[in-house]
Amino acid sequence: MPQAIVFDLFGVIALHQSAEDKQRLERLAGAPPRTFWESYWALRKPYDAGQTSVDYWATMGRRLGVNYDAATVKALIDADLASWTGVDPTMVDLLGDLSAAGRKLGLLSNIIEDLVPVFEAKHGSWLSRFHARTYSCQIGVAKPDHDAYRIAAARLGVEPRDCIFIDDNENNVRAARETGMQAEVFTSPAQVRRLLAA
Known part of the structure; x- marks a missing residue:
């Protein structure tokens, strides 16, 4: 034993995240679902290892070609945390x-x-x-x-x-x-x- x-x-x-949680993140991010989730997971390892939430979502925005303002970043962080x-x-x-x-x-x-x-x-x-x-x-x-x-x-x-x-x-x-x-x-x-x- x-x-x-x-x-x-x-x-x-x-x-894991529910379908409703995922759809909320997609809407907030303003990106096509497939593109969003490919980026979400591709960038996750540094985030899991200690990268800040603000830096993660800034990197996500650059990869998606979107410049998120502070309010959107906060909304994305809150929705992501709640989804887990x-x-x-x-x-x-x-x-x-x-x-x-x-x-x-x-x-x-x-x-x-x-x-x-x-x-x-x-x-x-x-x-x-x-x-x-x-x-x-x-x-x-x-x-x-x-x-x-x-x-x-x-x-x-x-x-x-x-x-x-x-x-x-x-x-x-x-x-x-x-x-x-x-x-x-x-x-x-x-x-x-x-x-x-x-």
């Missing part, structure tokens, strides 16, 4: 059960700096169940960089080989395995329960 269970956040515990705050209550219940059973829990998330206080203010009750929360924006590296996994393990006081890591992204799972972690691609809360029971 692994000493620690390390979870990804978005796509595992937290939900939903969670799966079934996974929250699972975390509660694992915590009650005395399991050591870690969180390893690619997350932008401005979202951390927003998310923690909304979900602090169950986030407190984690023994360590490792955020990309605070450590300066994002998954699948191997250092992210090593730092997450170190913050839990264990070696990577003592962790099992759960993420919905195959590239992130592969990188975790390369650092020595056990790792599985997330499909459902029921899958996690079966995995940990085994």
Whole structure:
């Protein structure tokens, strides 16, 4: 049995953006959906690693050929942050059960700096169940960089080989395995329960 269970956040515990959230961002950005989302994700890695929200959206504007004023940038930031705050209550219940059973829990998330206080203010009750929360924006590296996994393990006081890591992204799972972690691609809360029971 692994000493620690390390979870990804978005796509595992937290939900991805809804269609309504995406449409709101597209309208605010004033860009065609395909062009907007290609740019949104292409520029995301530095943002996850600590780039400021203002700089990210300024870079987005230059790439899209749009000069966003300060009010539009604020609206884009607010809409983007709000779009990443939903969670799966079934996974929250699972975390509660694992915590009650005395399991050591870690969180390893690619997350932008401005979202951390927003998310923690909304979900602090169950986030407190984690023994360590490792955020990309605070450590300066994002998954699948191997250092992210090593730092997450170190913050839990264990070696990577003592962790099992759960993420919905195959590239992130592969990188975790390369650092020595056990790792599985997330499909459902029921899958996690079966995995940990085994």
